[in-house]
Amino acid sequence: MPSLPGLRRYLVVLGLFGALSAGVVLVQAEGLATLLTGGGVGLALIVAVALRVPLTLALGVVTGRFAAGAQAGLRLRLLGSSADAGVVTTQVTRGVDATTAYLTGYLPALVASVLVPVAVVVLLFSADLTSALIVVATLPLIPVFAALVGARAKARTERQWALLTRLGGHFLDAVRGLPTLKLFGRARAQAQHVRLMADAHADATLGTLRVAFLSSLVLELVATLSIALIAVPIGFRLLNGSLTAHTAMLVLVLAPEAYLPLRALGAKFHAAAEGLTALREALATPLRARRGGTATRPVGPPEIEFRGVSVHYGEVAALSEVDLVVGRGEHVAITGPSGSGKSTLLAVLLGFVEPSEGKVLVDGVDLRELDHAAWLRDTAWLPQRPTFFSGTVAENITLGSAGDVRSAARAASLEDVIAELPEGHATRIGELGAGLSAGQRQRVGLARALARTDAGLVLLDEPTARLDRRTEQAVLDGTRALLPGRTALFVAHHPALVAAATRTVPLVSGRVPLGVR
Structure with a gap:
């Protein structure tokens, strides 16, 4: 100790x-x-x-x-x-x-x-x-x-x-x-x-x-x-x-x-x-794994390679010897049943989960050797449930960065929602997004990703899950606006979201089928 x-x-x-x-x-x-x-x-x-x-x-x-x-x-x-x-x-x-x-x-x-x-x-x-x-x-x-x-x-x-x-x-x-x-x-x-x-x-x-x-x-x-x-x-x-x-x-x-x-x-x-x-x-109390690397890479869409990546939670294998190459500027949809390891794959790429075996290469450099903070700054991430903090809507979109709140809100079809709030962008919301509906929270999360205009990598984890049809369409439109010129991996079940990908990779029981790279 x-x-x-x-x-x-x-x-x-x-x-x-x-x-x-x-x-x-x-x-x-x-x-x-x-x-x-x-x-x-x-x-x-x-x-x-x-x-x-x-x-x-x-x-x-x-x-x-x-x-x-x-x-x-x-x-x-x-x-x-x-x-x-x-x-x-x-x-x-x-x-x-x-x-x-x-x-x-x-x-x-x-x-x-x-x-x-x-x-x-x-x-x-x-x-x-x-x-x-x-x-x-x-x-x-x-x-x-x-x-x-x-x-x-x-x-x-x-x-x-x-x-x-x-x-x-x-x-x-x-x-x-x-x-x-x-x-x-x-x-x-x-x-x-x-x-x-x-x-x-x-x-x-x-x-x-x-x-x-x-x-x-x-x-x-x-x-x-x-x-x-x-x-x-x-x-x-x-x-x-x-x-x-x-x-x-x-x-x-x-x-x-x-x-x-x-x-x-x-x-x-x-x-x-x-x-x-x-x-x-x-x-x-165990600490989260922190990246100790100092290597940096040029800003822009990266090329990513998963090489024999396995992740074990005790006796359970979330990922097993995953080999996958995502080309620079390619948009890959990860599909598969619930529990097949899709979210874990994104967590490995974000650096939140350490692979038990194998490694992830970013432009040929091991992810563990990269400066973790710089890598996250170059990543736009939209999880299933975005995290919120006590503060204004604008602060929850930019998270302290210099992003264009109005442009991001417009791209995420969030303007009508903000217009209905008492103080617009300056309206304060509680932790966990208190004061916003599930669809509104998802659109704020999308606006947060869209505000990162300089990010070269886009990661989406079922962004349209649990949304009504109208909100789902708004999120899909915003997602399509987010992808051009960037490398993207997204977990998708909705056919419209899968259609936005240049390639689809199935994940079954933590494995990528043979012949799929």
Whole structure:
């Protein structure tokens, strides 16, 4: 599993703060022992007390900045992952925020729990051997009990996080499918199901909190008894004169400081348990395959060759040894039954799917060696369901490019639709194209492709599916306007769309029949 960028440097900085804190604790203990035994206020005590506040503030600044940077990196990683949308949504929001307690609380406490007790024990050995041995004997009890209770807390936290992720994913799916659920009268049943899942998560959260409270009780009890084992003998030794008042006071001031970082660590661990689980999940989330090539090609219609391309999803073969050549400027219609691998073929060409075997050559260059961003800029793509973003109609057509919105809308027969909208091109639509019908969304997607006038490659994935006759004809007319002078591959069932191709290639069970290239 990958680690957080900059984590080692962060731990080194925490180590420096921990060493400074340990030094301040020792100086302060010595000064307090001197003051309480009648020695007066020394300069060392004043300096130690004065340094504790700036050290705490500086540590807060350092941990806060690292946490903010790490969380921003985690969100970018999650947004670029190939995980389920519901899982990513939960991780980007609740999961990343939950890591704050781990990064700003648990890690600093972990470093302090190593350095401060060691420094205290070293000074105790030089001051009073008996007390030092008692501390050495009882100090390990805190992490032992913390580990025993923590194992139980870890299991409960993982279950709590799994239930939260499942709840988030299911809720997102339910919201997306709400119109369909309302249509079939299943909205109330789904609401009840979401309520049951939320109750299960709430029960798991309460169970985790109960374990956390039990852990705090155990750690406080062990630390209190350990300090009592030191304080009682100190009193008897003071009475019989075998120990000086200064040494006794130094031991009594130092002993709690040895246990305090470990007690704080236990409390921080339970506060950060959910964040640690979320962090592990985020770092384990698989990333989408990214093209690392830097090669470029001249802008214009490419020549494409699929050479022995196979794609496997587990045990299922979506494509099997596909050999296909698409000439420069040729228009090829890919036909075949549903599930035959047509959309996968386009996904391979877009670079969204990595071939399990074989390769794709573009003008004789392996697609994996090309600059992926530049390749996509030279491609006009119209999927079955275009993706939409919250913004204006114009912004959803251009996607930040400098395309001619009006010309693209005219070519896609979208002008009449835009004219009916309240603010025309400036009308805002919601995510998933909310506010537009299925046919209107498809025409906006076509306009998006038509706006890419400099694209040399056109990829269409059943652009007329699920459209009424009038809208279908408008999309077909716009598609014909998109093809001239470009290389095109399109998945087609409609005879009129197939007729726009210069050649038809059937795809059967992920294979191109022998003799067809």
